[in-house]
Amino acid sequence: MVAGRNPVIGSVIDKYEVLQKLGEGATATVYRGRHISIGKDVAIKVLHPHLCASSRYRERFHREARAVGRLSHENIVSILDYSGQNAEDCYIVTELVDGMTLLALIDTHGAIPSEILASIGIELAEALSFAHKAGIIHRDIKPENVMVRRDGVVKLMDFGVARVLDEGQITLDGSLLGSPAYMSPQQAVDEKLDGRTDLFSLGTVLFHAVTGHVPFAGSNASIILRNIIDGQRAEVLELNPQAAPALAAVTDKLLQTRAEDRYPTADDVVTALHAVLTESGLTPEHPRINLRAWLVNPKETETLLVAHLQTDLLSRGKSRLAEGDTVGALQLFNRLLAMDENHTEVLALIQALHAPPASSTRIGRLAVIGAATLLLAGIAAWVAYPSADPGAHAAAKAKIEAPVVAPPAAPPVATLAVAPASTPVAATTTKPLPTPAAKATLPGSRPEPRPPAAAASAPLPGKVFLDLVQPADVWIDGQKKGEWRNAKGRQTWLGTQDNPILLDPGPHTLELKNPGAKLFTERFTIGPDESRRVSTELERLSSEYVVNSAMPRDCLLTVDNTKYGAVKDFGGRFEVPGATGHVIFDCPDKGRFEYDVTPKAGSLDYIPNPMPKELLP
Incomplete structure (x- = not known):
């Protein structure tokens, strides 16, 4: 049996016909649906069956429905219906937003112009202001949870890890609630939270949108969280000199490590972002330069x-x-x-x-x-x-x-240093020592004699050092420069202390390629005789799967000709390397069940999902 058409499509959930799959996350799948009686199109968020069976996730889903149900605001996706806490299927029905996520806009257009982004930020801050005044913090602000409608209206969605401030904080077996790359330092260390945690996350979203890079990154969640806690990031104007200094200043204040150093409330952020537009001689309602016009x-x-x-x-x-x-x-x-x-x-x-x-x-x-x-x-x-x-x-x-x-x-004169650009991926930069200031002399006094001017010479090259976990081909500015290999003769690898990558001063793009890993890219600007070290672990192109608990334990698993044996013997977890995989279950007295899968790097999925009816008890 080969996995085929999604059986949910065309089915009816309560009073809603399921028309199309819109997306899928770690906990739920979102479908386009239609109300059978009135013909209105809606979005149906269906919790994965194995999670719906969990009382913990039912409680989390219930909290989302309860949180969003208390909020009625133009910039918050409205909830229309809810399955109820004790229903067999767990789902939430919301308005269907005709548009794109902010992440999709960033992926499509790259860095978003500052003045356009300020308009988006104003509407997001207004949504957060309304939620915070209702006693709700979102805790998962990220570009994927921001929808931008075709007419330019911004919608905040997915309150799946929201918390009502007058309730105790709920955690799921100590698991991390939220998305690490956009998480506040207080959330990362599990401190008591208030609305300012959402303001920090809003700052990470603005940073990502205006530069095209997340402010805090790393090869795994631990490195990302450490960078967040330590405040290790680049500056907006380092990565995008075309960004508005006023927007960079707002973003910087939002990203302060200490909550008391950020804006006190979301209303203050709204005021600050309006000032960004005002300084540029614009308003969100400008007749020709506005968010809606930019989308069109x-x-x-x-x-x-x-x-x-x-x-x-x-x-x-x-x-x-x-x-x-x-x-x-x-x-x-x-x-x-x-x-x-x-x-x-x-x-x-x-x-x-x-x-x-x-x-x-x-x-x-x-x-x-x-x-x-x-x-x-x-x-x-x-x-x-x-x-x-x-x-x-x-x-x-x-x-x-x-x-x-x-x-x-x-x-003394206040300094405004312009550092070389760096991408926030577990990289460290060693800057050259600053040039000593010119010695001041009294008016009218004789300056000290200068040595003869040296003949002009080419600037010294910058040096890049690599510290990698996996082997990789090293590419600079579209050309292969050498290899990093896990083999004897370390001193000959490109990027080591004895064999640095020498680059002319200026902007460069580093790429690390490994057929079993996602492409690693870092863009930076290096100065004369500057040293830069890149330490990273490439993200493997593999996805971890968990065998559905309803699968008979004596079924034998084969993945791309690799035999794992009986499910009961290997624990039920396995990886699928590469971009695709072929999974086979041979079940005694039940038959063979085959699945072609397209894993997402770093994801965790259940298989089979749904279970074949032949294997159901």
Whole structure:
């Protein structure tokens, strides 16, 4: 017998006809359904049968229905029906959202423009504000649980691990409730939670959406949680220089390790995100640059947005220069140069900052200007996005890096460091020592003699070191550079201390390929003579299966010609390597049952599911 069409499709659950499978998770399957009497399409979330049989999961499902049933808000998926806690089948019926998950939008479009994302964040924060005021925290905010409707309305869904704040916290045998990559530090260590745990998770979602990378990552859940607890992550503007500094600041505050350092309430986040749009001269209701327009035609909307921002950023940058806010101006210019690295007016403004002082009264102000500019490394666009014509910026860059004369009593200048980009995957970066500051001299005094200028030479290459668990082919920028192998002669492997990967300064893409593992990709920018170490364990392309408890224990299992023996002898758990697998159960007096499976890496599924009727007692 070969597994065929899903028997649930076409069936009737209570008063709902099941039409189509929409998706499946670790605990439930979601179907498109239709109310038989009134013809309304709905979403039906059906708990997996083996979990429905568990009192623990019934309780969790009941809590979800109870939690969502208390919430009626435009930005929260509404519940229409519920099977009840004691029903034979466990299901929840909700409104059907015609749109895409936020994760699907990120996968389709990459990093989402800051101003578009701010509109999404506003609606999510408004949903959380309503839930928190009703005494409910979600505890599983992630892109998969955010739906964006075609008309631009954002919907928060899946309150499967929500908790009512006036009830005791329920755990399932100490299991981790929530998704590790988006979990707050307090949730990771099982502290008492309040609404600020959802705000941290909202910050991880905004970070992921604006950069295309999760802020905290690793080869397994333990590494991810350790990075969350320790606050080990990259900065938004390191990974995406085109992001709005104001949105990066909101995200950074949401991702503070201590709950008291975040925004106090979701309403405060709504206010902060509105300010992001206001600063850019936009509102969520802008006639041509808004979320709905972007969903319909992202390319045209982004073109309009860039044109608007180029004018706006230049204008605001000039205003901040006039107000003496040089660091603020350079942040705006940095974003503008990330969009157009050859913007002549911005480059001219930067050169003008370093014109020779007309009088000694301007020295202090120029010292601040020079220090801020140096700290921005001549605007990070030159590092992250080198010009096709380096000579075009040579004069401006030389002036940016020139020493500045300052009075001896000058107050310290706040630093704004621009670090090389890194992806949050259990990697560590060793940055080169900062260049010593120019020695200040009194006005009119003779500067110390300088040694003759050295002839221009090529910058020293950066070095990448690897520390891998599995063998892999090492690719850099689309070209294979060598191999990492578990064999004798470790000193010859690429990426070891004796054989580092040498790279020209600038942005690069590292890929680690192993036919039995998911592709590992890390994008980063490396500086001259900088060292970077990547330590990771590749995620195997295998899925663990558990034999359905109703399967006779004397059935013999074969997986892709590998014989496991009787179910009772190997414990009922096995792995399917690769992208597909062929599973055979030979059951005495019952016959042979064959299944073609397509496992998802790292998943845990039950098989057979459902059980063949021939094997049911």
